[in-house]
Amino acid sequence: MREFGAFDYIIVGAGSAGCVLANRLSADGRYKVLLLEAGGEDSNPWIHIPLGYGKLFVDPKVNWMFQTTPQPGLNDRRISQPRGKVLGGSSSINGLVYVRGQKEDFDAWRRLGNVGWSHDDVLPYFRKAEDQARGADAFHGQGGPLPVSDQAEPHPLCDAFIAAAQEAGHPRNDDFNGATQEGAGYYQTTSRRGLRASSAVAYLRPARRRSNLTVVTRAHATGLVLEGRRAVGVEWRRDRELARATAGGEVILAAGAIGSPQLLQLSGVGPGDLLTAHGVRVIHDLPGVGADLQDHLQVRMVLRCAQPITFNDDMRSPWRMAGVGLKFALQRRGPLTVSAGYAGAFLKTDPAVALPDTQIHFINFSTTKMGDKLHAFSGFTASSCQLRPESRGTLKIVSPDPFTPPAIDPNYLATETDRRVTVGGLKVLRDIMRQPAMLPFAESEVEPGLDCASDDQLLAYCRERGSTIYHPTCTARMGSDPGAVVDKRLKVHGIAGLRVVDGSIMPSVLSGNTHAGIVMIAEKAADMILEDARAV
Structure with missing residues (x-):
């Protein structure tokens, strides 16, 4: 020693x-x-x-x-943490x-x-x-140590999402950390000069x-x-x-x-x-x-874009990828500066609730799961996350060996409230995606797909595809x-x-x-x- x-x-x-x-x-x-x-x-x-x-x-x-340990609320799937x-x-x-x-x-x-x-x-x-x-x-x-910056540049998909949220009856909000959280807008990021x-x-x-x-x-x-x-x-x-x-x-x-x-x-x-x-x-x-x-569970919607303006499209073209790299190297701008939520929103799944109970992350690319390759089609992602889950789980050692990972059990979707709000978040998000501002962009819903319509079907989709938001x-x-x-x-x-x-x-x-x-x-x-x- x-x-x-x-x-x-x-x-x-x-x-x-x-x-x-x-x-x-x-x-x-x-x-x-x-x-x-x-x-x-x-x-x-x-x-x-x-x-x-x-x-x-x-x-x-x-x-x-x-x-995680196998999650009963998510069809016994293990979820990356x-x-x-x-x-x-x-x-x-x-x-x-x-x-x-x-x-x-x-x-x-x-x-x-x-x-x-x-x-x-x-x-x-x-x-x-x-x-x-x-x-x-x-x-x-x-003047504090932590830089908090605006997104380097707007994106037509994000602008359309924010406009569609307003068309669906939600306010615009340009500062989620100001007087009120509710509404749709661009996220700020912990970054400086890209x-x-x-x-x-x-x-x-x-x-x-x-x-x-x-x-x-x-x-x-x-x-x-x-x-x-x-x-x-x-x-x-x-x-x-x-x-x-x-x-x-x-x-x-x-x-x-x-x-x-x-x-x-x-x-x-x-x-x-x-x-x-x-x-x-x-x-x-x-x-x-x-x-x-406690952990936040997110459920993602993937949509096919009607215009070749997503990061998926950039990745499919060597010339566009070269441009993306050059723009970042010379200007510290472009797709490489984008956070995990480009635009987003804090919304109510029920007008009767006092505070927003759902967070939306909107991103100009799509993939099956984080860390995978981007889809081969032009796509974008919008995810819904219940803000205040009731479900609570446990963290337990499984061995006296400090190099053995513990058992992580977030116990997702264990309460009726969590299931209802999670489904409600998808319904609110789908309503936004169907507004006029999104029509020039949202060609079709890839996941969960239009055949997933009832609350029971949406809950089944949440159990099959839901994952942590870390x-x-x-x-x-x-x-x-x-x-x-x-x-x-x-x-x-x-x-x-x-x-x-x-x-x-x-x-x-x-x-x-x-x-x-x-x-x-x-x-x-x-x-x-x-x-x-x-x-x-």
Whole structure:
């Protein structure tokens, strides 16, 4: 065992949250910080090209390539759960869409007793993080580390989709992160001048020159070092070498909604029966570790385009592909700068509901599943995603071996509400696709197809084709009830010197894409950690 030394703070995971923490905790030079990342450097060029996410979904060099357990609600299919295994974590392989969620999401967290987590409490941290291309206002910040940019250029398909949504009775919305979320418009992205701005680029890269910050890549954490019920360090394996470092201040888990609960369970903190069954000595029986897993399920519609203007068409032509590459190289514009949602919408499946319950992602290409080759025909995709699923699942170790992936069970479509809203989302989306503005473009519906008409048929299609939209959360949720894992300051109940700071602490999944929310969580956590250090 190599003794790596003593630090004030050890951060496990250099993803969306870990890079933020590494930057903020090392900023004044007072504290010695160690950042551990199981993956390598973010040197793959496809990481930095926005549309490169399609290649990264199937690259085990930068992706954990997790899969769920067979899902009863999805015809017992296993669903891919890609997670970043590289500096920047999932922010290096995600779809770049910048969405914070609804004001009411955070107010609901506060109503559960999590003081300091209402929308008014967290908005300053969203603004602190943001370098908004449109400038600062009551909802947005400028000059922060995280670039938030408009799409490089409009697209006729996206313009038609937005117009069709308005024809269907939905408002236009040019800022999903402003006063209201409802409506259709273009997404903003975490990019700058046509390149991805992951947490590694935005937060870690400027901090790596600091002498008090040590970054170790290819360091797979194998367990926490505990003295009784206090975390005092972390052990990891790098290549064939075992190493250990100690923390005089705190150990901070930022390994994500899969990695953080797995490491807690491997270290003896979690459901006692589960740990005992796998030969792990129980240090603290904390039943909520790995419980309450939530994820967003998306169901996609594929349409054949009546005009050769999709990225599918670009890919079929060597001349057009050369033009795409040249446009990106010279101008940082064109199809290679497109995020996983080019345009989109937040809509209600029932006029009676108070808030949008469905998110739409609209993209100017089509494929059978993410990471596959594009279809040979001119096609585009529109997907529907229920924003606030009721279904909750679990994350459980299946072995004491830290290199064995855990059992991931999101328990998709387990409730009647989830099934109804998911079907309703497809119906709303199909209504938009049939509006006059789409008629010059939507030649035919390839999936699910017009023979899929009744609610029962649409539900069957959801079960057969539904998949994750990559937002696992809530596996170490914040709260004060017996099922909670961390308190309102993200300290692990019953274990001193240990916090969790990532998407796993969410009491419920946000109404939208999760990266922006996780960056906010880390910004707020960094302030809390430094406040607590000054109070000692």
